[in-house]
Amino acid sequence: MRRARWAYGPFWLTYLFLYTPIVVLVAMSFNAADTPYSWGGFSTSWYGELSGDEAIREGLVNTLVVAAGSTALATVLGTLLAVGLARYPRLRVLAVLATLPAILPDLILAIGLLAFYSAVRATLGLHSVLLAHTVFGMAFVATVVRTRLSHSDTSLEEASRDLGAGPVTTFVRITLPTLAPGIVAGALLAFTLSIDEFVIAFFTAGPKDPTLPIVIYSMVRFGVTPEINALATVLLAVSFTVVILAQRLTRLTDSLR
Template identity: 70%
Template sequence: MRRPRLLYIPFWATLVFLYAPIVVLVAMSFNSGESAYTFEGFSLKWYGVLAGNERVLDGLVNTLIVAAGSTVLATVLGTLLAVGLARHTRSRTLDAVALMPAVLPDLVLAIGLLMFYGLVQFTLGVTSVILSHAVFSMAFVAAVVRTRLTGADPSLEEASRDLGAGPVTTFVRVTLPQLAPGIVAGALLAFTLSLDEFVIAFFTIGNLEQTLPIVIYSMIRFGVEPQINALGTLLLLVSFTAVIIGQRMTRIGEARAQD
């Protein structure tokens, strides 16, 4: 039965609503004019201006440090959390508690982390943001790895233990290879989330340093500069690349699970 063409109107309207601003942003990043809203000709000059902006470069360095550090912590802790919840502890309450940072409003989590750092007298800076983003991202990694665990074959782990391998050996040589696609996908997701996270970083970084989203916020408070479009385009490229790689790794894991 052929579907009415009118049903496609909401679908295409939604796509236009979602992606039209992104297309405009990318197109205006190649604008030769001084205005961020009027296209006057093709040029790459704003990418050059962006490369010479020391404040943006410092924010980028801090963001990459935070993203890399929090991704490592979130991936390790999230993987162990997922394995523990799936293999050793069956509790819906613990499942809900473990995934709570992913569903809590960012503002609530940021205020809670700020109060905690003040209570333990922890100095705010890049390190505090790394720990905060790890707490936030760990739940997402655990959810992705937990999904991958549902397709893993537990009989392989049982066979490994029956053959005399200890828990650590079984985990490293049997469980981890099965979870590798999910772990990589979770790590890429954690990196992407940390890369453009603003609220938690704003509350927990202190006054001496800034991440790139905070730099962008301070630059657009009184109007959008043309170089912001170039910066947004580069961030979109990084995010899309990470998402595509993560989806690819997930599909590889699903294909291996079916073989």
């Protein structure tokens, strides 16, 4: 038993290394002092400062618009792509190309997208960021949905067609409900990745439409303040809430099936 307890040492040290900075960040967001390096008492004033910061509000609105739009497009296109790749397994080259945006480094993908926009003489703005986020979000959605599809029972679709249902009816009433947990998981993954993404947004955004990560970067260049810690805490709380809701929704969907 003692040896077994010692075996958990590296495990807990790893978690301590990962989550200690997050705990410190959350604690310092309630710091009353102007500097994040010394404790000046408990205060929630920095959360009030967030609501009054016009740059943060604008960046948050832009981020939510891009995340919602790219998630919707990536979910639809990624789901259709996953179904197509599963129905035609011989197209291995297309399967590799479909997952390539998720494997490529963000810097390479950002430079490639910027070069493409320059080649077609497209203007940069929220629309360019939205399309760029759709590209790599679609790859993640397709991967998750394809994994879900590989564990589904294809005999249900065959039975539906044998009973006279057409391809569209079978897809809507059989395939989509079966893939619902994977679609939800892929959509939430694409949404969270779009909110946190910085490199691609930095290369493809216009000067007048900064997203929230770009705004945070411009603020961090002059030093970390408790206001930034408060903003990071809010984003952390939103991320935890989305993950919990996704788990609840996935379990509910599985139970209804």
